[in-house]
Amino acid sequence: MPEAPRARIPRPATDNGAAGGRAGGAEAAGPDGVQVKPGGHREATLYSALAGAGAGDGRSLAELRAQALRAYESLELPVWRRSGFWTTSLQKLELGSLRREPDAAPALPEIVERTLPARPRAGRIVQSANAIVQLELDPDLRERGVILCSLKDAFREHPDLVAPWYSKRLTVDRHKLEAANAAFWSAGAFLYVPPEVVVSDPFEVVYAIDARGIAQYGRTLVLGGQASEFRLHEYDLGEDFEGQALHAGAVEVYLQDGARCRFAQVQDWGAGEVFDVSTRLVDVGRDAYCHWLPALLGGHLVRQHLELAVSEPGGEMAFRGLFFTEELEHLDVFAVDLHETGPSEGDVHWRGAATGQSRASFEGLIQINPGAQRTHTYLQIHSMMLSPKARVDAIPSVLVSADDVSASHGGTVGDLLHAKPRAGPPRRRARDRGGLF
Amino acid sequence: MADLEIRDLHVCTDGHEILRGVDLSVSRGQIHALSGKSTLASTLMGHPAYEITQGSISFMGEDITSAEPHERAKAGLFLAFQYPVAIPGVSVANFLRMAINAKREEPIGVKEFRAQLAHAVDLLDVDRSFTSRHLNDGFSGGEKKRAEILQMAMLLPDVAVLDETDSGLDIDALRTVAEGVQRLHDEQGLGVLIITHYQRILHHVKPDFVHILLDGRIVLEGGVEVVERLEREGYDRIRQEFGAGEAGAVAAGDPGA
Numbered sequence: 001m002p003e004a005p006r007a008r009i010p011r012p013a014t015d016n017g018a019a020g021g022r023a024g025g026a027e028a029a030g031p032d033g034v035q036v037k038p039g040g041h042r043e044a045t046l047y048s049a050l051a052g053a054g055a056g057d058g059r060s061l062a063e064l065r066a067q068a069l070r071a072y073e074s075l076e077l078p079v080w081r082r083s084g085f086w087t088t089s090l091q092k093l094e095l096g097s098l099r100r101e102p103d104a105a106p107a108l109p110e111i112v113e114r115t116l117p118a119r120p121r122a123g124r125i126v127q128s129a130n131a132i133v134q135l136e137l138d139p140d141l142r143e144r145g146v147i148l149c150s151l152k153d154a155f156r157e158h159p160d161l162v163a164p165w166y167s168k169r170l171t172v173d174r175h176k177l178e179a180a181n182a183a184f185w186s187a188g189a190f191l192y193v194p195p196e197v198v199v200s201d202p203f204e205v206v207y208a209i210d211a212r213g214i215a216q217y218g219r220t221l222v223l224g225g226q227a228s229e230f231r232l233h234e235y236d237l238g239e240d241f242e243g244q245a246l247h248a249g250a251v252e253v254y255l256q257d258g259a260r261c262r263f264a265q266v267q268d269w270g271a272g273e274v275f276d277v278s279t280r281l282v283d284v285g286r287d288a289y290c291h292w293l294p295a296l297l298g299g300h301l302v303r304q305h306l307e308l309a310v311s312e313p314g315g316e317m318a319f320r321g322l323f324f325t326e327e328l329e330h331l332d333v334f335a336v337d338l339h340e341t342g343p344s345e346g347d348v349h350w351r352g353a354a355t356g357q358s359r360a361s362f363e364g365l366i367q368i369n370p371g372a373q374r375t376h377t378y379l380q381i382h383s384m385m386l387s388p389k390a391r392v393d394a395i396p397s398v399l400v401s402a403d404d405v406s407a408s409h410g411g412t413v414g415d416l417l418h419a420k421p422r423a424g425p426p427r428r429r430a431r432d433r434g435g436l437f
Numbered sequence: 438m439a440d441l442e443i444r445d446l447h448v449c450t451d452g453h454e455i456l457r458g459v460d461l462s463v464s465r466g467q468i469h470a471l472s473g474k475s476t477l478a479s480t481l482m483g484h485p486a487y488e489i490t491q492g493s494i495s496f497m498g499e500d501i502t503s504a505e506p507h508e509r510a511k512a513g514l515f516l517a518f519q520y521p522v523a524i525p526g527v528s529v530a531n532f533l534r535m536a537i538n539a540k541r542e543e544p545i546g547v548k549e550f551r552a553q554l555a556h557a558v559d560l561l562d563v564d565r566s567f568t569s570r571h572l573n574d575g576f577s578g579g580e581k582k583r584a585e586i587l588q589m590a591m592l593l594p595d596v597a598v599l600d601e602t603d604s605g606l607d608i609d610a611l612r613t614v615a616e617g618v619q620r621l622h623d624e625q626g627l628g629v630l631i632i633t634h635y636q637r638i639l640h641h642v643k644p645d646f647v648h649i650l651l652d653g654r655i656v657l658e659g660g661v662e663v664v665e666r667l668e669r670e671g672y673d674r675i676r677q678e679f680g681a682g683e684a685g686a687v688a689a690g691d692p693g694a
Contacts, residue, residue, distance in 0.1 A: 258604060287605040314520060374522075
């Protein structure tokens, strides 16, 4: 069946095109009028790790919501700039015209069944707009103490389990959309895998937007008990529609002693004018392990803060990501490999490609805190520009505050300007084949 | 007298008393599981950061309380590290040959070493290419622990102390490591002291004796029935029963974990 033509959507409000540069950008005037040469200098980067700066400090959910609401009301829509060569601006988001509830009663979006692979699963929770439209959990797992429900229900039914972890390492007021998420989320997802429970089939957490005009607030909290093993698949999916929509997301995953999690995430917001501003954090406890694979396959404007923190000795992680942008899409990824203590191991490997007139920026940070001795980690990013007007920035960086470690990074950006494009957007073909895992 | 005798052991580190009178006996052919501190493993091998303030350790009838780590290893005591160190540039095979030679008067012959290595590799179901890689350099958690068990199989100690060897392993790697330990015990009469925080390794290795260490003392001892009780009642119950302040396991949902 031929694919529907994609609507022409204006480029997100950025000045990246004006810079006219590729793979690192051109020189541009800094705030004081001085010519700033981009890249190669820590001061040229903007983002910083959360590094444990969570809002959850024993206050109630209502108190955290109130703090977030105050921030939401006082802040403007954010603009993130790296000096001279990169801007991600939400100025064109018409937040006031978006609503949290759809016109009709929410139902399971067709894109969910069309996209998710038909295969055994441990459980599934689907949030469409801001309502849960599908929730299922293997009865045997429920019997063994596994919990999968909306975060709202989890606060009501398991407050002692949820409250100590909620927003433990996530802030609620760094910018307007983070504050909006913390203030307005109403459904969300909660997964708890008890100690020593091993689950081979994946848990699926789905956020879907199937109509324009929606402001979706996604909030996921996952607790992996001591020596548990499980797989978590998150899908962020949008139909092809005309008009604006927003997904402001926050995901926190806590892996206790010896827990092991394989966390995969597919994000594809379709051809609509979907803005996605999200923060995801995984906390790897003592002797725990996380393999995290984000696949960021597009959205009108996507900004992702992805932080993988080893917080206890013996933690180990593999952070393998990929991104693909096309047409006029704008992607801004900040991936953090944080080691708060040692010994610990890390391996960050990202690959990406951009085509059309899309813009993609990947900043990867290795941060090794004081005392995190015997940390060994490596970060690499390889990306390609598949059209003459595409642009990719790759900014690997290292902040090391311990002296018995090995940490290194590397990045490549290349172009493939004469390749003949194949029919249809490749990412949509991949998605519609029924999954990437 | 047991091969490894620990009597009234008191140990301090950083000014804190961690062990407060531990008594434990391990002989060849026995498997002991101890839930508690890695401090005991470090002390047994003579880590300089751990000061013995009272008590004694004897091995094969000799007092080794003050012996150097290499003397303990030469005597036949082996420690599998919780966090093995990477040694780039030294292959697993070369490391093993050097370790074996350190215990012998004459260097081991190439043919004999190869035969011994092939036997150990088969016994532990390890890929042969594993031995040509640099020791622990770029190894996954599971590979590091397999390398420790491979060393154990090659050095043929009388008693091995496994310091949280099960940590950082997925269920398949745990099974492989545990089966290797069990085989070395069954086929070579190895004595084993498994120090662990988790119960799951005890589903694969069958201990003859189980000891629970709380607040620096062994508060509960017995056979596999202790493991069954732990699984039934959890550590919290035992902690309450003995009025201890800490345990080998952390309750789920504890934000301070």
